[in-house]
Amino acid sequence: MPFTGFPAIETPAGETPAVTAPASPCEGEDGQTFLSDVRLARCLTEWFWEGRFQQDGRTYQPITRFVAYNGYDGPSCGAEPSVPNNAFYCPDGHFIAFDSVWLQELYDQTGDGSVYVVIPHELGHAVQALLGTRFTFNVDRELQADCYAGATLGGLIQAGVLKEDEGDDGELLANLEAAGDPTDAWWSPDAHGSPERRQSSFTQGFTGGVSAC
Template sequence: MKWEGDRQSDNVDDRRGAGGGGGGFGGFGGKSVGIGTIVIALIGSVFFGIDPSVILGGGEGTVPTQAQQAPRATPANDRETQFVKTTLAYTEDVWGQVFAAQGSQYQPTILTLFEGAVPTACGTGRSATGPFYCPADRRVYIDLGFFRLMQQRFKVEGEFAQAYVIAHEVGHHVQNLLGISDQVHNAQQRASEKQGNALSVRLELQADCFAGLWANRTNQREQFIEAGDVEGAMAAATAIGDDALQRQSQGQVVPDSFTHGSSAQRVRWFQRGLESGKVEDCNTFDAKQL
């Protein structure tokens, strides 16, 4: 992946070494992204046909949180940090362009780097959770140790695979701006556990498709994809499929408990976004087959 020398985002909040953990929010609330009869609501989003003012209004107001007010550590500027800042800048450029084409303005997320634990508006986030997005404060949270885990545990190499992870989480931010995440959560409150899990899968697969869309459009602008990069991202999608993780952790696969999608599904929707580059092709909620 060729990224050196490109623009770096100013929207990275480096809290490593700032003493995370605690924070008074209780356990992680499970509302970091979340859907039943979502199809109608989804079609109501701006890209599937509603007034752009839905996005301009920005959904729920941002609530000041301890995560936003905590003291900052001295930001690092090593290669890994520069890579994260550049990848986030790529997402800002792509989604800024997509939103502008609909007469709207993209509101970038803040990407928070942390170690161990961090207070968020969704509760205390922990490294063991993996990278996540909190709709309540509109932030992506990543412990960069996850990238080393990808290499050591899942044998997934390459910066493009890491960029896919970031782009997936930013995809959840886009869903939040569109109001999709709230519709998902509301529908899950009325659904059975099995139905709620199935809706979560569709939300996650759409974020995978959005990550593919990001790669498509960024490559058109920057020609940043190199030989082996796409294969690395596919390997990452395969490694973190629910079936692969369940097989590895418990020796059996329970499809009804899937919340992110199978390896094949994750690969398929990432590929779809990568090949198309169109938001309308990422409508997982209207898909008869995932």
């Protein structure tokens, strides 16, 4: 999923631009390594939401921290300690933390798409918190975060800042499958939805945009 850079602001031939284009917020990240991809996924996703919020006359609040941890040494969220092999958004402090050893393993095994599913999904929870969205069942919260992740990637590809590699589609969907619950126990408090439901939510956002979520 190569980063193609932000689109140049076009000015008619012969005219000098009246304003200088703002510096790319993701400058210095080439997406060539795991850590750069992770930072890029965060930066691009927040850039996407900043624009969306602006369109709606709102102000997006960037997360306050983006914490990489290893196994059990992650930050706690309220009274909840962080656990290995996980990534999470914490509303208490508005931050995201991820087990970077686990995420890098996913990245090495399944490709960079893993990062572009996990990070936008967690930032989707940040967006839900900012919007104050309420859910009856946790699974609805999770499926909407998958939908937001799809909308983010679709939007970034549409904006020309991300280019889809051949096979990315399958990669992204495979990641959701790996992260899907083994059963569709949607009533369970930690339910994330079956692989099929997660994939279809993601696709719904990818093709229909944020309003489809």
